[in-house]
Amino acid sequence: MRNKLMITGLVSLCFILGCSSEKNITIKKNNNGDVQTTSAQSNKIPPGQCRIAGTIISVDSTLDKYSSKDPCSIHPCKAVVRVDSIIGYGSSFPPLKQGSSIKMYFYFTLGPTTKDLFPNLNSFYPGLNTGDSFTGNISVRLTLNSNDKLKQYAIYDYKKIN
Numbered sequence: 001m002r003n004k005l006m007i008t009g010l011v012s013l014c015f016i017l018g019c020s021s022e023k024n025i026t027i028k029k030n031n032n033g034d035v036q037t038t039s040a041q042s043n044k045i046p047p048g049q050c051r052i053a054g055t056i057i058s059v060d061s062t063l064d065k066y067s068s069k070d071p072c073s074i075h076p077c078k079a080v081v082r083v084d085s086i087i088g089y090g091s092s093f094p095p096l097k098q099g100s101s102i103k104m105y106f107y108f109t110l111g112p113t114t115k116d117l118f119p120n121l122n123s124f125y126p127g128l129n130t131g132d133s134f135t136g137n138i139s140v141r142l143t144l145n146s147n148d149k150l151k152q153y154a155i156y157d158y159k160k161i162n
Contacts, residue, residue: 049137050096051087053161056080056132057101059110071118075111079104079128081153087135094140094151104138105154126160133161 045051060078064070071077081104083096096102108118112127128134136158143150 045088045090045137047091048093049090049139050093051089051135051137052081052083052096053085053087053133053135054081054083054104056110056128056130056134057082059128059130071109071111074117075109075127077106077109079106079110084133090137102153105152106158107154107156123157125158128158128160134158135161 043051057080059076060080061076062078063074063076064072067073080101082101083098086096086098089095106128108121108125110128111117113121113124115121136155138153138155140151140153143152
């Protein structure tokens, strides 16, 4: 029985590690403002995440009122993002449709990050506004609302595309 359990665990681990996807890409904006991808570098995408190139369609300027020290009470954290291209998927991420618009929560806000706002953060972000393009890994979590399951997309880090 113990051997079966160990074999099942080993097979599961191999499956999870083998399902992450890699793509060799470079992303840039052309003169028309469209995002283009071309081959270049390789980065693994963690399980449960999807790497996209996206454009901010609109920013929800509503600030959270939980605490005056909460970063989302100082800068907006929610935006509608157009999925310009899907760079790749980590294992167990639900499929996205290129060209779709999704509501996204930015954990480190849409404003520029600073040491005052995030004293323990090692990476800093320039902030994003309507019309800005970026690449980043997004995650999704399912929550229940009164009618059905609701997908909530979130992003921890991004790179702004100039």
